[in-house]
Amino acid sequence: MEHGNTEHKEHSHGYGIYILVWLALIALTSITVTVAGVDFGKIALPIALFIAAVKSMLVINFFMHIKYEDAIFKVFLLLSGMTLLVIFILTFFDVFYR
Amino acid sequence: MSQSNTTAVHHVHRDDLGAKMGMWVFLFTEVLLFGGMFLVYAVYRFQHPELFKLAALELNTAMGTFNTIVLLTSSLTMVLAIVALQKMHKKLSLFYLAVTIGFAFVFMVVKYFEWSAKFSHGIYPGSEELLNKQNGEILFFGLYFVMTGLHALHVIIGVVIIAFLYVFIKRDKITHDNYVKLENGGLYWHLVDLIWIFLFPLFYLIH
Numbered sequence: 239m240e241h242g243n244t245e246h247k248e249h250s251h252g253y254g255i256y257i258l259v260w261l262a263l264i265a266l267t268s269i270t271v272t273v274a275g276v277d278f279g280k281i282a283l284p285i286a287l288f289i290a291a292v293k294s295m296l297v298i299n300f301f302m303h304i305k306y307e308d309a310i311f312k313v314f315l316l317l318s319g320m321t322l323l324v325i326f327i328l329t330f331f332d333v334f335y336r
Numbered sequence: 337m338s339q340s341n342t343t344a345v346h347h348v349h350r351d352d353l354g355a356k357m358g359m360w361v362f363l364f365t366e367v368l369l370f371g372g373m374f375l376v377y378a379v380y381r382f383q384h385p386e387l388f389k390l391a392a393l394e395l396n397t398a399m400g401t402f403n404t405i406v407l408l409t410s411s412l413t414m415v416l417a418i419v420a421l422q423k424m425h426k427k428l429s430l431f432y433l434a435v436t437i438g439f440a441f442v443f444m445v446v447k448y449f450e451w452s453a454k455f456s457h458g459i460y461p462g463s464e465e466l467l468n469k470q471n472g473e474i475l476f477f478g479l480y481f482v483m484t485g486l487h488a489l490h491v492i493i494g495v496v497i498i499a500f501l502y503v504f505i506k507r508d509k510i511t512h513d514n515y516v517k518l519e520n521g522g523l524y525w526h527l528v529d530l531i532w533i534f535l536f537p538l539f540y541l542i543h
Contacts, residue, residue, distance in 0.1 A: 253419055260412040264405060271401050274541035286537035293533045301415045301526045303519070308353070311360060318364040322371045326378070333379050 259300045266293050352516040359520040363527050366490075370531050373483050377538060380475045387472025392542035394459070395480070396450060400540035403446050404532065410439035411529040414498075414522050424512045426505065433502045436525070440495045447488055480539055487535060490528045497521045 270289040278285060299305040304315060381388045417432035454477075458465030461481050466474055501521045504510040510518050 251419065253416055256412055256415050256419065260408065263408045267401065267404050267408065270537055270541065271397070274397075274537070274543055277543070282543070286541055287534075290534050290537055294530050297411065297526055297530050297533070301411050301529075302523055307356075310357070314357075314360050314364070318367055322367065325371070326375055329375055329379065333382060 256300065259296050263293055263296055266296075350514070350516075355516045355520060356523075359523050363523060366527055366531075370483075370486075373479070373486075374534065374538075377479050377483070380472070380479070384472025384475065387470055388476050389542050391469075391473040391476035391480075392539060394454075394457075395540050396453070397540050399446055399450050400536055403443050404536045406439050406443050406446070407529050407532050410436045410443070411526050413439065414525045418515065418518055418522055421505065421510070421512055421515050421518060426512075430502060430505055433498055433505070437495055437498050437502075440491055440498075443491060444488065447484070483535060484539070487528070487531055490531070494525050494528050497524055 266289055270286055273285055273289070274282070298315070304311055413432045413436045417429045417436065420426075420429035420432055454460065459477060460466065461478060466477055469477075498521060501510065501518050504517060
């Protein structure tokens, strides 16, 4: 408002929120490195992937601004994610039951 | 872009939303490119779980962790460059972009030392040392070199893009009320970060 932009939608933030997200990303990185040192056996991979997924959601939502973008961008993202998921599931069916 | 509009002389027509949408469509093709590689990784890891673990022990976790932090921080400085420009702090925005390029160089230097350490141990695609190992280990290192190599190529392309953005801001081609190019360059850089977030645990953190 006060900076009088010509953009239709303006979600300008201060520096603060991004520094918080960065701190969270660094914290999650140290957690995933620490957890890798512990023997979790079969669930080690799901834990590592879960932490990576949380990190990527932070990057996508805040750094890549998706949280504040129009719904169409979220639909795009969901569509590409689903496409990848379908390809993975179909391939796994082939590999596991061969 | 520079089409003159007779009805609204005060407002140059441009479609920021469309520009951003185009960038996202491109990013999806990147996701599919890397996605296919992650799929190959998943299948081979399922077939050779123990050998993947054995091969991964040869990677330097400390260097990988350091590079993860470098890349995450470079993503922060990239987004801060956009905020700075929005706040009309042109010099600060240029500073953040320069820092981002600096981090990219640090990343590549670490990558260089990692790869040359592997090379000096005789581990590189097609080397006798590597081909004498078991199949699972050969596959692991094949995927390691291709995926981190393609990622590194993206880092280099990212540096070129950011360098262009720097010049554009300096020459006022990108300004506080017309910065969609900067945002799109940022999106590319964050994707590079995003891919690394998955490469890191899948290659460096298998114990």
